[in-house]
Amino acid sequence: xxxxxxxxxxxxxxxxWWPTIAAVLVGVVITVRTIMSGQRCPNDNQIKEQIxxxxxxxxxxxxxxxxxxxxxxxxxxxxxxxxxxxxxAASIIKRELGCRTxxxxxxxxxxAERYFVEARLLDLCSLRSVHxxxxxxxxxxxxxxxxxxxxxxxxxxxxxxxxxxxxxxxxVNYLGPFLLTQLLLPHLRRSEQGRIIFVSAHAHxxxxxxxxxxxxxxxxxxxFHARDAFAHSxxxxxxxxxxxxxxxxDTPITVNCCTPGLVRGTRHLRNSPLMSAICVKVxxxxxxxxxxxxxxxxxxCAIRLATDPQLKQVTGEYFNDCxxxxxxxxxxxKELAKRLYMQTIETLQRVTKLTVDKEAxxxxxxxxxxxxx
Numbered sequence: 393x394x395x396x397x398x399x400x401x402x403x404x405x406x407x408x409w410w411p412t413i414a415a416v417l418v419g420v421v422i423t424v425r426t427i428m429s430g431q432r433c434p435n436d437n438q439i440k441e442q443i444x445x446x447x448x449x450x451x452x453x454x455x456x457x458x459x460x461x462x463x464x465x466x467x468x469x470x471x472x473x474x475x476x477x478x479x480x481a482a483s484i485i486k487r488e489l490g491c492r493t494x495x496x497x498x499x500x501x502x503x504a505e506r507y508f509v510e511a512r513l514l515d516l517c518s519l520r521s522v523h524x525x526x527x528x529x530x531x532x533x534x535x536x537x538x539x540x541x542x543x544x545x546x547x548x549x550x551x552x553x554x555x556x557x558x559x560x561x562x563x564v565n566y567l568g569p570f571l572l573t574q575l576l577l578p579h580l581r582r583s584e585q586g587r588i589i590f591v592s593a594h595a596h597x598x599x600x601x602x603x604x605x606x607x608x609x610x611x612x613x614x615x616f617h618a619r620d621a622f623a624h625s626x627x628x629x630x631x632x633x634x635x636x637x638x639x640x641x642d643t644p645i646t647v648n649c650c651t652p653g654l655v656r657g658t659r660h661l662r663n664s665p666l667m668s669a670i671c672v673k674v675x676x677x678x679x680x681x682x683x684x685x686x687x688x689x690x691x692x693c694a695i696r697l698a699t700d701p702q703l704k705q706v707t708g709e710y711f712n713d714c715x716x717x718x719x720x721x722x723x724x725x726k727e728l729a730k731r732l733y734m735q736t737i738e739t740l741q742r743v744t745k746l747t748v749d750k751e752a753x754x755x756x757x758x759x760x761x762x763x764x765x
Contacts, residue, residue: 424682429689430653431713433460433696440465442583443536444698445529445576447471447514447569448543450481452658453591456691457540459485461698462507463492471514471525471543478511485509516543516568517554519744526575527748535582538698540589541569541629546622550615556743559616562608565625570632570736574746580645585704588636589697590649592629592710595619597720599627606631606732609739630710630719631729632736637708639733646704648697650711652690654683 444461448454449470462468462485472478486507512528515521529536548560558567573588580586600620605613608624616624633649640647696714697703710719722728740746 421682428654428683429685430692431715432689433692433699433714435696435700435702436464437699437701438465439537439699441467442538443467443469443533444538444540445469445471445536446540446542447516447572450474450477450511452687453652453655453690453694454540454542455481455485456688457542457694457698458509459488460691460695461538462486462509463489464699466538467508468510469529470509470511472511473513473515473517473521473543475511475513478513482509482511514543514572516564516572517560519556519563519568519571519740522568522571523575523744523748526572529576530579530748533579536576536579536586537583538587538589539573539576539580540591540694540698541573542589542591542694543569544591544625547618548621550618550621558609559621561616561618561621561625562628565622566628566632567736567740569629571740571744571746573636574740575748577640577645578748581643584644586643586645587698588645588647589694590629590633590647591694592633592649592651593622593626594651594653594712595623596627596630596651596723597623599623599720599722601627601722601728603728603731605735606728607735607739609735627720627722628732628736630723631725631732633710634708634723634726635729635733641707646707648703648707648709648711650693650697651717652693653685653712655687655690656684657687658690 439461442465444458444466446454446458446461446468449458449468450472454470458468458470458481468482468485470478470482472481486505486509489507490505512525513521514525544565545561548564550559550561552560554560554563556563569590580588598620600614600616601624602608602614604610607628608614608616630649633647637647693711693714697711706716709716710723711717718724737746
């Protein structure tokens with residue numbers, strides 16, 4: 393032992409370049425990781441008792457958005473296509489937040505029960521499910537303050553269509569959230585300052601879109617590759633955000649969209665070619681850790697849009713890393729945005745209603761009362 397101590401005492405770290413090289417490499421890795429992680433939400437504003445709906449909230453970015461907004465006092469509704477997973481996520485959020493909450497001997501309820509986080513069923517592949525979800529919310533709550541359209545899909549099978557006859561990426565990423573937003577507008581108008589947030593992606597910059605058929609549903613529509621279908625749907629989100637903001641300019645509702653950036657650790661990568669083989673995973677994971685955000689970092693932009701009072705008058709914008717950012721040229725085309733918006737309205741009106749059926753609301757209320765007995 394003494395000999396070992398003597399060796400360390402006599403060691404000269406400057407006699408070799410390896411310690412310096414190692415220190416430089418560590419410094420570069422830390423710097424790159426810090427830059428790629430993006431900007432954190434610059435505020436810690438509370439949203440006490442605000443009713444927040446987060447689609448795709450059972451995992452990934454949606455889970456982190458829901459947890460952060462619940463910690464700020466929001467009443468969170470997790471919309472998930474798998475209700476069991478949604479309920480599990482809700483219980484995890486309440487448990488994690490409860491563990492951070494100070495307690496006293498006079499408390500009559502557990503810390504976890506102080507947080508309102510509940511799950512509801514929503515499958516964006518079914519427009520009927522969207523109607524049922526909206527009807528249930530409108531029967532349960534008097535208003536909605538924040539709607540975060542986060543749920544989405546990538547690398548889906550473009551050869552198949554949804555039960556409503558649409559390409560899966562188009563319906564899950566764009567048509568479903570668009571319909572949900574239209575259905576919930578009456579309740580969003582009841583809020584003192586309603587906020588609608590759509591989640592887009594960097595991929596929109598590679599999107600191909602036809603001015604005569606921006607929704608890509610015509611008889612001459614292009615059969616997209618999954619990657620192109622994803623990009624098209626995310627560009628549609630940006631265009632619809634811009635035009636919907638114009639439609640709602642005389643209301644207290646703001647409409648914005650954001651990109652979470654390149655995010656690892658989400659279910660989007662399940663069908664990715666990068667996840668096709670173990671050897672590929674082993675090679676790519678270190679680089680994904682270095683150059684991609686984790687889910688919490690990817691959620692920061694949406695969290696700011698949902699909470700920051702400085703954005704009260706900001707609408708129709710695209711955000712990246714918590715700041716307004718430019719989009720592709722197509723994403724700034726007002727005529728294209730108007731044409732897409734009008735075609736979307738016409739297309740949805742052919743297959744469904746753009747208002748919630750009052751009878752459906754009444755039925756949802758009755759089912760809720762019966763289940764509570």
